[in-house]
Amino acid sequence: MAVPKIRTLHDAVAELIHDADTVAMEGFTHLIPFAAAHEVIRQGITDLTLVRMTPDVIYDQLIGAGLVKKLVFSWGGNPGVGSLHRFRDAVENGWPRPLEVDEHSHAGMANRYVAGASGLPFAVLRGYRGSEIASRTDTVSTVTCPFTGEELAAVAALNPDVTVIHAQQADREGNVQLWGLTGVQKEAALAAERVLVTVEEITDELRPRPGGVVLPSWAVTAVAEVPGGAHPSYAAGYSVRDNDFYQAWDAISRDRDTFRSWLDEHVFKGEHSFKGEHSRRTEEAAAR
Amino acid sequence: MTTTAPRTCDCTPDELMTVNAARALAGARTCFVGIGLPSTAANLARHTVRPDLVLIYESGTLGSKPTRLPLSIGDGELADTADAVVSVPEMFNYWLQAGRIDVGFLGAAQLDRYANINTTVVDRGPGKPQGRLPGAGGAPEIAANCGEVLIVLRHSIRNFVRRLDFTTTVGHGSGPGDRQRLGLRGKGPTVVITDLGVLRPDPATAELVLTELHPGVTVEQARAATGWELKTADAIGTTTAPTPAELAALRALKAA
Numbered sequence: 001m002a003v004p005k006i007r008t009l010h011d012a013v014a015e016l017i018h019d020a021d022t023v024a025m026e027g028f029t030h031l032i033p034f035a036a037a038h039e040v041i042r043q044g045i046t047d048l049t050l051v052r053m054t055p056d057v058i059y060d061q062l063i064g065a066g067l068v069k070k071l072v073f074s075w076g077g078n079p080g081v082g083s084l085h086r087f088r089d090a091v092e093n094g095w096p097r098p099l100e101v102d103e104h105s106h107a108g109m110a111n112r113y114v115a116g117a118s119g120l121p122f123a124v125l126r127g128y129r130g131s132e133i134a135s136r137t138d139t140v141s142t143v144t145c146p147f148t149g150e151e152l153a154a155v156a157a158l159n160p161d162v163t164v165i166h167a168q169q170a171d172r173e174g175n176v177q178l179w180g181l182t183g184v185q186k187e188a189a190l191a192a193e194r195v196l197v198t199v200e201e202i203t204d205e206l207r208p209r210p211g212g213v214v215l216p217s218w219a220v221t222a223v224a225e226v227p228g229g230a231h232p233s234y235a236a237g238y239s240v241r242d243n244d245f246y247q248a249w250d251a252i253s254r255d256r257d258t259f260r261s262w263l264d265e266h267v268f269k270g271e272h273s274f275k276g277e278h279s280r281r282t283e284e285a286a287a288r
Numbered sequence: 289m290t291t292t293a294p295r296t297c298d299c300t301p302d303e304l305m306t307v308n309a310a311r312a313l314a315g316a317r318t319c320f321v322g323i324g325l326p327s328t329a330a331n332l333a334r335h336t337v338r339p340d341l342v343l344i345y346e347s348g349t350l351g352s353k354p355t356r357l358p359l360s361i362g363d364g365e366l367a368d369t370a371d372a373v374v375s376v377p378e379m380f381n382y383w384l385q386a387g388r389i390d391v392g393f394l395g396a397a398q399l400d401r402y403a404n405i406n407t408t409v410v411d412r413g414p415g416k417p418q419g420r421l422p423g424a425g426g427a428p429e430i431a432a433n434c435g436e437v438l439i440v441l442r443h444s445i446r447n448f449v450r451r452l453d454f455t456t457t458v459g460h461g462s463g464p465g466d467r468q469r470l471g472l473r474g475k476g477p478t479v480v481i482t483d484l485g486v487l488r489p490d491p492a493t494a495e496l497v498l499t500e501l502h503p504g505v506t507v508e509q510a511r512a513a514t515g516w517e518l519k520t521a522d523a524i525g526t527t528t529a530p531t532p533a534e535l536a537a538l539r540a541l542k543a544a
Binding site: 053075077079083092104106125128129130131132133150151234243246 | 324347360363368377379380381385408417419424427429455456466471472473
């Protein structure tokens with residue numbers, strides 16, 4: 001395996017993510033790698049199959065930018081706010097391009113990552129019983145328990161070409177640590193062929209924290225330092241969730257032209273905005 | 289849906305619904321909380337009928353004690369105030385699937401007479417594409433594996449439908465015995481709380497029947513807001529009007 005190294009966000013994305021890749025950008029509300037997604041948009045990496053339990057605003061942006069061919073997911077809303085309008089527009093009207101979906105439940109998606117991380121072809125769960133979801137995907141089936149005879153759901157393993165996550169810290173060797181709500185990131189990272197981690201900061205020494213998830217450098221392909229790279233999601237200890245932005249996204253994303261203008265203004269004009277945003281929010285967090 | 293009933297308390301239909309939904313948690317120890325109306329009600333229960341209620345959010349928090357209503361299931365305060373924070377696979381496999389959680393608290397976009405839930409797609413008429421909803425999230429396995437399920441949603445013919453456009457989550461399937469046949473281990477939906485009243489499954493038929501109305505609401509209003517021929521209990525009760533303490537607690541939560 002290649003020696004992990006610290007790269008710029010631009011170079012890490014260019015080297016690890018290619019057209020037509022299957023990409024998982026995980027982070028369950030917390031630690032969502034927005035900056036990396038914006039870099040994908042700036043580089044125009046397209047025909048992607050995107051995997052994520054909760055597509056959230058991050059995939060709404062990638063879908064609206066026209067880079068996504070297929071979405072594998074389990075809950076596609078703007079949490080606490082309403083619809084993801086770019087996602088809906090793509091599914092309902094094929095704008096800016098048709099979007100194929102492979103749809104699951106959260107339990108199914110979580111177990112698909114577990115199978116992928118475990119090197120198994122599928123995972124077993126008590127799920128999907130009586131739901132029509134199973135009838136619309138070829139990645140859910142059933143298996144009979146050889147010990148009890150119980151029929152259980154089987155879900156196909158997820159093995160993304162690339163998993164992208166955001167973490168609080170890495171050291172100079174590329175060992176990574178994240179904490180707080182760590183969601184399904186460990187499984188998503190270990191299920192993938194390549195792993196890109198953006199971090200709030202690179203530190204001289206990584207001190208393991210109780211409850212923290214550590215990914216050793218040899219399990220990570222590339223690390224990029226991107227302070228504030230989860231905004232409008234957050235990084236516990238560094239920033240707070242920008243709920244105002246999630247609420248504002250409803251109006252921004254509802255209209256195609258407003259969305260396009262937003263992309264031009266906030267994504268295509270470069271990554272410098274993240275640092276300013278980060279300092280502002282850190283000051284706010286400290287003030288609370 | 290406009291409610292023209294005479295006001296017997298100075299509160300909105302949504303407040304009536306939320307206060308009654310919180311009361312339904314009076315006997316619960318642990319509750320798996322969906323975002324939105326269920327989260328509001330479950331947080332209110334911690335401030336009123338059930339201060340020691342263990343709130344569980346699918347982002348991985350066991351025993352969250354937020355001081356204000358979270359916007360998302362992953363707001364930082366849910367983790368900061370939790371007894372434990374676990375990964376998402378652990379949450380769904382060890383805690384939910386293993387049957388450790390008493391009550392699952394869900395919302396819905398469409399609900400049918402057997403309390404089955406659609407949150408996936410809705411038909412919008414001939415020639416029009418189906419309307420896209422968020423999808424399943426945790427609901428199918430929450431409804432399957434929690435000891436019982438409470439549902440809260442606003443009462444309208446748009447939500448209370450004769451036939452779901454898509455079955456995302458099974459309540460009582462097509463009637464008695466279906467949950468056992470499907471291997472769904474919990475009791476399934478035991479109560480549906482709306483802004484007009486309360487529905488519960490008939491023990492014999494598993495069909496939702498109207499058992500209580502909020503003060504000032506009539507049976508005719510509930511029937512007009514239901515897409516199937518709504519059956520009523522032999523004796524329909526009236527919910528107790530929200531107390532000043534309940535309303536104050538709810539408004540404080542919302543204002544925080």
